[in-house]
Amino acid sequence: MDHSSGEALHVGLETAAPTVKKRTFAPRVTLAVQTYAWRLVIALAILTSWETAVRLKWVNSFLLGSPSGIWEAFLRMLLSGQLLNDIGATLTATLVGFAAGSLLGSLLGLGLWYSPLLARVIDPLVIALNGVPKIALAPMIIIWFGSGMFSKMALASIATFVVALLSAYQGATQVDRSLVNLMRSFGAKKYQVFWKVVVPSSIPWVISAFRLNIGFALVAVVGGEFISSDRGLGHMIFVAGNLFNLNTVWVGVILLMIAAMLLYTVVGYLESKLLSWSKSDAGPRTSVGA
Amino acid sequence: MNQNAIRDVVEVRNVSHFFDNPESGSIPVLSKLSLRIRQQEFVSIVGPSGAGKSTLFNIISGLLTPSEGSVLVHGQDIRQSTGHVGYMMQKDLLFPWRTVIENVGLGLEIKGAAKSKRKELGRDYLRRYGLESFADAYPSTLSGGMRQRVAFIRTLVTNPDIILLDEPFSALDYQTRLVLEEEILSVLREQGKTVVLVTHDIGEAIAMSDRVVVMSKRPGTVKQIYDVGLAALHGSALRARADHRYNDFFEAIWKDLDIQIGREA
Structure with missing residues (x-):
């Protein structure tokens, strides 16, 4: 899924580049159209056979839900306004938690490059925190911050913070020594080495942590909503599940998938902005592959 | 004597260097190495692998503080400072x-x-x-x-008025290498730079240099110095390669290195 959205992005980039348009444009679009056409065919096939199986009573719609039932549930909740409320709560908590945790974690991880001693001191703590399933912290967080949206933001921040920190620090420590030496041979100060070499060369690590963190942030928010909340997609799924209302559960699951894909697109856009230099490198290679 | 001291832009004085190794104690890399580089001179350093050529460059550029001895650039001890030489490394590092x-x-x-x-x-x-x-x-x-x-x-x-070149051509194909040697040599001469080149390529050293310094195997020290000057005489590295003395120098330096390799094996 991730890969294919990257592919779509490439197509967008290529059409924007004026110089090589003629040669790469035509086969690319054909491939993209083919890809989308196949996806549509497969999705329609699954939905049709699912609906047919339910209507002919081959499977129990009570245990599985049905496409038409899911659509009805979706419309009903959308019209009542409850769905938008739930989507808003989950998306806001995810976005804020994701952004706060990922940014703070990345900054601290990069900053640890300045002090290898501090990095060594806190190493076991970070490893331990990374190993703990963050959802185990939910009861504490909810007791401290209540059952509202803020506790979900806090959970998502914690879940994404550690991943971002570890990845950014790893990126910072794997900086090419010879680039640092080159900087020093020009008489560079430590802060110049940090901003001109360490930060830019760690960007791929930071971005890859961002990508992982989309999933972690959603797990944390939805998990928190399962445990204690009054709204949100997690809350909706949890309540509907207890009532055996499978169609509503499906609505929640599908919306979460869409939310995740949207977030991937945002991170992909960020990546294309921050790593435009490596895109110009990857560009010709993918066009050869296509 | 005094005049000489002023015209030496780089002076390596009795430099020894050890790398600490927790298992086998300290490993000596350079041993009491002394070397003077004169103003606007082109000096090449050749030596067997592991002779400490790059370590010497790191010391001259100030990236590394030698365990013993000192380096003077324009008569000043460069300890703990960097930025006084231009340093071009083996990889382009762009x-x-x-x-x-x-x-x-x-x-x-x-x-x-x-x-x-x-x-x-x-x-x-x-x-x-x-x-x-x-x-x-x-x-x-x-x-x-x-x-x-x-x-x-x-x-x-x-x-920079002093430029250190650490095998800058080693990753290039032969033709590009000859072209770049020629180009860089003429630019550096024209601008009156003092140049120290580390290379594995004996031919390159002879073709480009006023003097070639042969280092011993590790711990490295100066084994032999050849006054070549073919590039200055002909005004070109390519033409220096055609000089009849080129082969004599090549053989002599090869011999110096060969003895080292033979003993190592």
Whole structure:
């Protein structure tokens, strides 16, 4: 899924580049159209056979839900306004938690490059925190911050913070020594080495942590909503599940998938902005592959 | 004597260096090495692998403080300081996230030059070396020879009077190598730079240098110094290779190195 959205992005980039348009444009679009056409065919096939199986009573719609039932549930909740409320709560908590945790974690991880001693001191703590399933912290967080949206933001921040920190620090420590030496041979100060070499060369690590963190942030928010909340997609799924209302559960699951894909697109856009230099490198290679 | 001391722009005095190794104690890399480089001289250093050539460069450039001895540049002890020499390393070390012109301006940027001045100087140099049209390209789109040229310009643009070249041609194919040798030699002569070149290539050392320093195997020290001067005589590295003395020097230096290799095996 991730890969294919990257592919779509490439197509967008290529059409924007004026110089090589003629040669790469035509086969690319054909491939993209083919890809989308196949996806549509497969999705329609699954939905049709699912609906047919339910209507002919081959499977129990009570245990599985049905496409038409899911659509009805979706419309009903959308019209009542409850769905938008739930989507808003989950998306806001995810976005804020994701952004706060990922940014703070990345900054601290990069900053640890300045002090290898501090990095060594806190190493076991970070490893331990990374190993703990963050959802185990939910009861504490909810007791401290209540059952509202803020506790979900806090959970998502914690879940994404550690991943971002570890990845950014790893990126910072794997900086090419010879680039640092080159900087020093020009008489560079430590802060110049940090901003001109360490930060830019760690960007791929930071971005890859961002990508992982989309999933972690959603797990944390939805998990928190399962445990204690009054709204949100997690809350909706949890309540509907207890009532055996499978169609509503499906609505929640599908919306979460869409939310995740949207977030991937945002991170992909960020990546294309921050790593435009490596895109110009990857560009010709993918066009050869296509 | 006194006059000599002033004209030596680099003076390596009795430098020894050990790398600490927790298992086998300290490993000696350089042993009481002394070397004087005169103003506007082109000196090459050849030696067996592991003789400490790069360590010597790291010490001269100030990246590494020697365990013993000292290095004087323009008569001043350079201990704990960097930035007094231009250092071109084996790999081009262009920053992939910077365009060619941004790479060229790196040294100036570190030294605090204004952006407009960096651009102006950078473009000026790129124009001179026919790379102007690549100013806004990323290094990944350049060939090996072009990348090494950009790295050379990056070194020149800060206008150092001493330049250390650490096997800058080793990753290039033979033809590109000959062209770049010729090009770099003429630029450095024209601008009156003092140059120290580390190389594995005996031919390259003879073709480019006023003097060739042969180092012993580890712990490295100066084994032999040859006054070559063929490039200065003919005004070209290519023509220096055609001089009849080229082969004599080659054989002599090869012998110096061969003994080392033989003993090692």
